[in-house]
Amino acid sequence: MEKWLSFIVPVYNAETYLAECVESMLHQNMPQEQYEIILFDDGSTDNSLEIARNYAKQYSCIRVFTHANAGVAMTRNAALAQSQGKYIWFVDSDDKIAENILPTMRQQIETENLDILFFNITRFNNKTQWIYIQLPETTVRTGIQLYNEYHCNVDSVNKIYRKSLFIDNHLQFKFRMAEDAELMPRCYYHANRVKMININGYYYRVNENSLTHICNQERWTEYNLLCIESHIDYMFHHPAPRYWIRVLAYDTRLIFYLMPTFSIEKNFKDAVFNRLRTNLRKAFKSFPVILSTDYIFLRIATISPTLAIKILQILRNLKKLVKK
Numbered sequence: 001m002e003k004w005l006s007f008i009v010p011v012y013n014a015e016t017y018l019a020e021c022v023e024s025m026l027h028q029n030m031p032q033e034q035y036e037i038i039l040f041d042d043g044s045t046d047n048s049l050e051i052a053r054n055y056a057k058q059y060s061c062i063r064v065f066t067h068a069n070a071g072v073a074m075t076r077n078a079a080l081a082q083s084q085g086k087y088i089w090f091v092d093s094d095d096k097i098a099e100n101i102l103p104t105m106r107q108q109i110e111t112e113n114l115d116i117l118f119f120n121i122t123r124f125n126n127k128t129q130w131i132y133i134q135l136p137e138t139t140v141r142t143g144i145q146l147y148n149e150y151h152c153n154v155d156s157v158n159k160i161y162r163k164s165l166f167i168d169n170h171l172q173f174k175f176r177m178a179e180d181a182e183l184m185p186r187c188y189y190h191a192n193r194v195k196m197i198n199i200n201g202y203y204y205r206v207n208e209n210s211l212t213h214i215c216n217q218e219r220w221t222e223y224n225l226l227c228i229e230s231h232i233d234y235m236f237h238h239p240a241p242r243y244w245i246r247v248l249a250y251d252t253r254l255i256f257y258l259m260p261t262f263s264i265e266k267n268f269k270d271a272v273f274n275r276l277r278t279n280l281r282k283a284f285k286s287f288p289v290i291l292s293t294d295y296i297f298l299r300i301a302t303i304s305p306t307l308a309i310k311i312l313q314i315l316r317n318l319k320k321l322v323k324k
Contacts, residue, residue: 004106005035005160006085010075011052012042014093017205018051022062024096024203030103032061039093040079043069048093073173080166088161095157096203105160108197112140115165115191119201121158132204133158135196143191144243150196151250154184158202165191174230178223181254182230185247189238217264221272224255228276232283241287248283249294252276252301256309257316273305 007025011018018039025037039052039062049066056062065082067075076090087109091097109117121133133153138146146152156179165171169190173179188194228251235244255276259269280302289295301308 003034003036003085005087005089005102006079006083006163007035007037007089007091008076008079008083009037009039009091009093010042010072010079011039011044011048011093012069012072012075013044013046014048015044015046015051017094017207018048019055021091021093021096022052022055024099025091026059026061027099028102029100030106032059035061035102036084037062038079038083039064040075040082041066042071042075043067071176073175073179076179077172080163080172083163086163088163088166089159090156091202092157092204094205094207096205098199098201098203101199101201104199105201108195109160112193112195114140114193114195115162116143116187116194117160118152118194118196119158119199121153121155121202121204122200123204123206125206129203131200135198137198138196140193140195143188143194144240146194146196147185147188148243148246152184152188154181154250156180156184157204161187175223175226177220178227181224181251182227185231186234189234189240189243218268221255221259221264221268224251225272225275225279227251228279232279235283236286239286242290242292244283245287245290245292245294245298248280249297252280252298252308253312256301256305256312260309260313276305277302 009021014021022037022039026032028035039055041049041052041064043066049064052064056064063082065079067078080088105117108114118135120131120135122129123132133155141149165187171183171186171190173183175182228248231244231247231251255272280298284298284302287295297308300311
């Protein structure tokens with residue numbers, strides 16, 4: 001039987017926080033037969049799978065799957081294939097969602113017939129919590145319009161998606177790292193009805209042991225370069241020049257913002273810059289001249305990535321002064 005919503009939760013060595021995550025999804029003022037929680041174990045070596053199976057014995061809305069370790073992207077894809085919901089919400093196993101939030105989300109989605117609903121992310125640790133991403137209230141737009149108007153975040157977890165958006169457009173996660181940054185622009189491209197709401201729906205745990213905090217800097221940079229290459233390949237078959245210029249500008253800034261803080265070898269950095277220039281020049285062959293800051297920024301990056309980084313640093317410092 002089709003559910004209204006499927007929570008998709010990849011689980012990997014999450015025994016410390018998994019119960020808190022699951023409880024947040026159970027504490028909803030919506031009948032549990034209307035949604036399901038898929039706990040998909042990714043080859044955990046701790047007690048995560050046992051915890052998940054114990055929950056499944058107690059609650060019929062919980063289903064548990066497991067496979068050999070493949071990473072969060074492949075685990076989400078596998079869970080998506082098993083899901084029975086009309087809509088999908090990706091939740092990480094050390095995070096949680098707001099209690100009793102589902103009726104509000106459902107009312108927004110069904111009233112506007114949305115493909116994607118966006119909402120806020122609150123970060124928290126053992127001591128405090130703070131709003132990390134606070135979104136403005138918007139009317140319904142296409143995904144391309146929304147991305148062109150706002151700097152849309154590329155997190156996958158603060159969104160509820162129509163499942164058919166993935167199925168009809170053959171959308172899947174691809175990479176072991178930067179998987180959200182690669183997939184989200186392709187989702188926006190195909191979404192016809194999206195909306196932002198200023199509601200705190202997702203709570204992201206700041207965990208110093210997570211993959212994001214311990215990843216190798218060169219590996220992180222490599223995967224973000226792969227994102228750029230993937231987006232360039234995709235745009236040749238799915239044209240929308242202004243949109244893809246904005247996407248590539250975001251991709252490039254993501255690398256440039258953090259690279260000055262990385263302790264990586266000069267030879268590696270030079271190789272990154274050369275590869276980036278080559279890919280951006282390939283992209284520009286299909287772009288008309290568009291008078292926008294994103295277009296100008298990318299043009300500078302194709303000539304001198306070092307200059308582009310300096311410009312970004314100056315702009316960031318100016319923003320800090322303005323805020324003061």
